[in-house]
Amino acid sequence: xxxxxxxxxxxxxxWRGYRRMRRLLDLELARELAQDAGLSEPDYDVLxxxxxTPHGQLRLRELADRMLWSRSRLSHHLTRMQQRGLVTREECxxxxxxxxxxxxxxxxxxxxxxxxxxxxxxxxxxxxxLTPAEIDALGALTHRVVDHLxxxxxxxxxxxxx
Amino acid sequence: xxxxxxxxxxxxxxWRGYRRMRRLLDLELARELAQDAGLSEPDYDVLxxxxxTPHGQLRLRELADRMLWSRSRLSHHLTRMQQRGLVTREECxxxxxxxxxxxxxxxxxxxxxxxxxxxxxxxxxxxxxLTPAEIDALGALTHRVVDHLxxxxxxxxxxxxx
DNA sequence: GCCAGATCGATGACATGTCAACGAAAGCGT
DNA sequence: ACGCTTTCGTTGACATGTCATCGATCTGGC
Numbered sequence: 433x434x435x436x437x438x439x440x441x442x443x444x445x446x447w448r449g450y451r452r453m454r455r456l457l458d459l460e461l462a463r464e465l466a467q468d469a470g471l472s473e474p475d476y477d478v479l480x481x482x483x484x485t486p487h488g489q490l491r492l493r494e495l496a497d498r499m500l501w502s503r504s505r506l507s508h509h510l511t512r513m514q515q516r517g518l519v520t521r522e523e524c525x526x527x528x529x530x531x532x533x534x535x536x537x538x539x540x541x542x543x544x545x546x547x548x549x550x551x552x553x554x555x556x557x558x559x560x561x562l563t564p565a566e567i568d569a570l571g572a573l574t575h576r577v578v579d580h581l582x583x584x585x586x587x588x589x590x591x592x593x594x
Numbered sequence: 595x596x597x598x599x600x601x602x603x604x605x606x607x608x609w610r611g612y613r614r615m616r617r618l619l620d621l622e623l624a625r626e627l628a629q630d631a632g633l634s635e636p637d638y639d640v641l642x643x644x645x646x647t648p649h650g651q652l653r654l655r656e657l658a659d660r661m662l663w664s665r666s667r668l669s670h671h672l673t674r675m676q677q678r679g680l681v682t683r684e685e686c687x688x689x690x691x692x693x694x695x696x697x698x699x700x701x702x703x704x705x706x707x708x709x710x711x712x713x714x715x716x717x718x719x720x721x722x723x724l725t726p727a728e729i730d731a732l733g734a735l736t737h738r739v740v741d742h743l744x745x746x747x748x749x750x751x752x753x754x755x756x
Numbered sequence: 757g758c759c760a761g762a763t764c765g766a767t768g769a770c771a772t773g774t775c776a777a778c779g780a781a782a783g784c785g786t
Numbered sequence: 787a788c789g790c791t792t793t794c795g796t797t798g799a800c801a802t803g804t805c806a807t808c809g810a811t812c813t814g815g816c
Contacts, residue, residue, distance in 0.1 A: 436710035443721050446729045449736030454616060455662045456743040474772085492795065500617045505773060507796060512771085529781045529794040548598035559605050561738055567608045569731045574611030576723055581618040636802085654765065667803060669766060674801085691764040691811045 457557060464553045469546035474509060476550060479518065479535065479543035488535035491524065495533055518542055619719060626715045631708035636671060638712060641680065641697065641705035650697035653686060657695055680704055 439447060462473050471479070481498055482488050490498075496506040510533060513519050518539035524530035535543075559567065601609060624635050633641070643660055644650050652660075658668040672695060675681050680701035686692030697705075721729065 436713055437717065438713060439716070439721065442726075442729055442733060446724075446733040446736065447716060447721065449733050449740060452662070453736040453739045453743075456740055459662070460743055472772090493793085496795095500614070500621070502774075503795060504775075504797085508773075511796090524794095527782075527794075531795065551598055551600060554601070554609060555599065557743060558739055559601065559609065561742055562608075562735055564604075566731055566735050567604055569728055570735065571604060571608040571611050573724055573728050573732065574608065574615040577615045577720055578611060578618055580723055581615075581622055581719060634802090655763085658765095664804075665765060666767085666805075670803075673766090686764095689764075689812075691809095693765065 460557055461550070461553055465546065465550055468549045469542065471542065471546055475513060475518070476543070476546060478506075478509065478513065479539055480547075482519070482533065482535045483540060483543045488540060489522075489532050491527075492521075492531050492533055513539075622719055623712070623715055627708065627712055630711045631704065633704065633708055637675060637680070638705070638708060640668075640671065640675065640695075641701055642709075644681070644695065644697045645702060645705045650702060651684075651694050653689075654683075654693050654695055675701075 458473070465471050465473060465476055469476075477499060478495070481495060482490060492503060492506060492510070495501075496503045499506070501509075510519060510521065514521065517536055520534050520536055522532045522534055524532050562570065620635070627633050627635060627638055631638075639661060640657070643657060644652060654665060654668060654672070657663075658665045661668070663671075672681060672683065676683065679698055682696050682698055683693045684696055686694050724732065
């Protein structure tokens with residue numbers, strides 16, 4: 433705990449750059465997405481994950497885990513998206529507690545018309561600015577960090593114990 | 595607008611990895627910070643930026659710009675931090691509209707005792723997992739993206755016009 | 757000096773995210 | 787079959803972030 437190892441100049445540059453990029457990229461992508469497609473980033477992510485499944489549907493639990501969201505957050509968000517007609521909830525056949533989130537035709541329409549523009553924005557502001565080597569490095573490094581953090585989901589524990 | 599250029603396998607890997615890392619790193623760093631220091635990440639960032647100035651104080655406007663926050667957000671956040679005794683607001687000498695955010699002794703104490711642990715966490719979960727070459731690449735790439743996005747601040751425009 | 761327009765920061769209404777608690781239903785050991 | 791424990795998803799209270807608006811002040815052109 434003593435003599436903390438501060439970040440040296442290069443490490444600091446990387447860390448600050450990362451945080452700044454993160455913020456600016458978010459703002460810009462969210463801005464364009466809202467303007468061009470009327471969706472927020474969370475909306476887009478939900479629709480995107482759903483649309484990648486065979487039938488455009490997933491157990492709420494499964495979707496929350498994939499997105500690294502709490503079930504509570506997802507449940508609240510789905511309520512709003514449901515009101516906009518982008519998804520519906522159906523009862524789950526094999527588990528009476530569960531609910532299945534289903535993409536509506538309007539939801540599929542929304543993601544399909546939003547995707548090209550969004551991917552273009554991701555290219556324009558990030559991918560196309562990188563060399564092939566940087567893209568590979570970014571892929572390698574991020575996956576290493578993710579593995580290290582043990583890609584498991586959140587959802588608060590009710591553990592006793594210290 | 596036709597024939598969108600989707601991400602190829604490597605690009606997709608980098609993009610997904612980035613987003614996943616982003617989320618997991620955030621969760622973990624926020625968790626440790628809250629547990630060890632009783633601060634949220636926004637709290638930490640505010641205190642950190644303030645503590646890097648000569649007198650631990652900044653114009654609200656200036657602080658908001660550095661953090662890429664809206665003034666509204668910062669104003670709300672400061673109100674809460676002020677109630678916890680971490681910062682105070684003082685009148686600005688050369689501009690009667692302005693206010694100066696000042697680090698209190700308790701605020702300085704908070705950031706100084708939180709920093710070593712936070713830096714250690716950043717090392718443990720990110721920096722120390724990367725090779726020197728990756729750190730340099732990350733620094734280069736993030737700064738390029740930031741420059742491209744034109745590091746300017748948000749604050750909604752009231753423009754007419756398309 | 758004076759006025760038009762810009763900037764500063766605060767505020768309230770609202771959208772979104774978090775957290776703890778809950779009822780219902782499964783799982784599991786006996 | 788029976789309880790005990792876990793999991794599922796929802797809910798309400800609350801924390802946080804966004805957006806539009808406001809009054810006060812500053813700035814620049816005249």
